[in-house]
Amino acid sequence: MGSKASAPGKAILFGEHAVVYGKPAIALAIDKRATITIKESHRDYTRIKSDDLDLEAILSPETGLKLKKGEMGILNYILKALEFYHDSTPINIKLKISIPIGAGLGSSAAVTVATIAALDNYHKRKSTLPSIARRAHRVELEVQGAASPLDTSISTHGGLIYLDKEKIEQIKGDLKDSxxxxxxxxxxxxxxxxxxxxxxxxxxxxxxxxxxxxxxxxxxxxxxxxxxxxxxxxxxxxxxxxxxxxxxxxxxxxxxxxxxxxxxxxxxxxxxxxxxxxxxxxxxxxxxxxxxxxxxxxxxxxxxxxxxxxxxxxxx
Structure with a gap:
């Protein structure tokens, strides 16, 4: 049994920081993605691995988290998604990512959205795009302490969006090759x-x-x-x-x-x-x-x- 989901990174065109104070923002999904693959594990622990990030971690019910290589960073978002939306059974998680990490391009949101979608599919849970975006925003809030819903919304829905408070409007604009x-x-x-x-x-x-x-x-x-x-x-x-x-x-x-x-x-x-x-x-x-x-x-x-x-x- 397995599951796979991917989500795009983002770039904000207008409104960063102001969006935290209830102002509108415009953002677009970009053609760089994070992909989460989940497979059933026959061991008594969960393994999280990313060759792209040179990251590997073991999560055991008995010994907790062991970081074998790499940095916590993006791992925090996967762990929080597991805490909220997984039943603790051992699984293997693989992350592939083409979004630069720590560059303000929505890598954490993409990983969070992809993880939640893959978990929903793995557990055969029915989910909607608004539900995925809302739960991904919850994860980002927990990890960061403060976060607007912009990143997780654009990563979930894709396209070019105008966000005004919690209202999302898909808008048109010719930005190809620009x-x-x-x-x-x-x-x-x-x-x-x-x-x-x-x-x-x-x-x-x-x-x-x-x-x-x-x-x-x-x-x-x-x-x-x-x-x-x-x-x-x-x-x-x-x-x-x-x-x-x-x-x-x-x-x-x-x-x-x-x-x-x-x-x-x-x-x-x-x-x-x-x-x-x-x-x-x-x-x-x-x-x-x-x-x-x-x-x-x-x-x-x-x-x-x-x-x-x-x-x-x-x-x-």
């Missing part, structure tokens, strides 16, 4: 969310105005996407970036990638995700993405083209 992501290792999301929260407590009037401005940008970007107004969309990304800088989540490496992208022809470029390291997303006409990619890699940064994925979680 996006480049540059990435480094980021600070923990929870740490960056806490940093913004503390700044919010020190300067509530100023920070609330900034969050309101980000919300206005996101709403206007939704219209620009629908009308395929590329110049407006790029300009809005650059304005959004200025506000992300103001709330304290930029870094030297992110700033360098942002300006390198613009100099190479990006219409707009900004942080995507929590910041403090992590990733930037550059938006351009399709004939410029190759040059942007080359410029980022020439500066020593990791970079990749990213296309939208219309597929969310898949049970295979």
């Amino acid at each position: 996006l480049v992501i540059g990435y480094t290792r980021s600070e923990e999301t929870a740490k960056m969310v806490k940093l913004v929260k503390e700044r919010m407590e020190r300067h509530p009037q100023i920070m609330n105005l900034i969050m309101d401005a980000i919300a206005h940008i996101t709403r206007k970007a939704r219209k620009a996407l629908k009308s395929d107004d590329k110049e407006c969309l790029g300009e809005l990304m650059n304005i959004n970036q200025g506000l992300l800088d103001a709330i304290g989540v930029n870094s030297k490496s992110l700033s360098e990638m942002i300006y390198t992208s613009r100099e190479a022809g990006a219409l707009g470029s900004k942080i995507t995700g929590a910041g403090g390291g992590g990733s930037i997303i550059a938006y351009s006409h399709p004939d410029r993405t190759g040059q942007i990619l080359e410029s980022l890699t020439a500066r020593g940064y990791n970079a990749m083209k990213a296309n939208p994925s219309t597929r969310g979680v898949l049970i295979q």
Whole structure:
């Protein structure tokens, strides 16, 4: 008996951090995925393994968790999903992942969503997309302490979404061959969310105005996407970036990638995700993405083209 499920990573186009305070955000699933395979174990323990991450762990009812190699990181999300949605019988879990870890591209959400979907299938439980997204968000909250439902929603549903509080709207926008992501290792999301929260407590009037401005940008970007107004969309990304800088989540490496992208022809470029390291997303006409990619890699940064994925979680 076995089960397999996969889920995509994500990139936030507009609204990161503001979404934590009830503001809208726009995000898309990207064509990089996490795949969880579950098989029945004939031993008295559960084995979790990922060759991609050089990770292996043993979970035993008698001795608890033993990390044989690798880091806890992404493992925490699998363990929490098992705690909530598995009956403790021994299983073998294998993770394959093409999403960069710790880069703000939704790797933890993708792994969580894929794990829950694979467990549901393994136990022959009926589940819906909203249920998977809701339970995955619960796991992220438990592990991180604070998390918006954005990552788990986009990983579950796929496509390009506009999230306003808990209401999800699939929207249309032609982003094919238009996006480049540059990435480094980021600070923990929870740490960056806490940093913004503390700044919010020190300067509530100023920070609330900034969050309101980000919300206005996101709403206007939704219209620009629908009308395929590329110049407006790029300009809005650059304005959004200025506000992300103001709330304290930029870094030297992110700033360098942002300006390198613009100099190479990006219409707009900004942080995507929590910041403090992590990733930037550059938006351009399709004939410029190759040059942007080359410029980022020439500066020593990791970079990749990213296309939208219309597929969310898949049970295979």
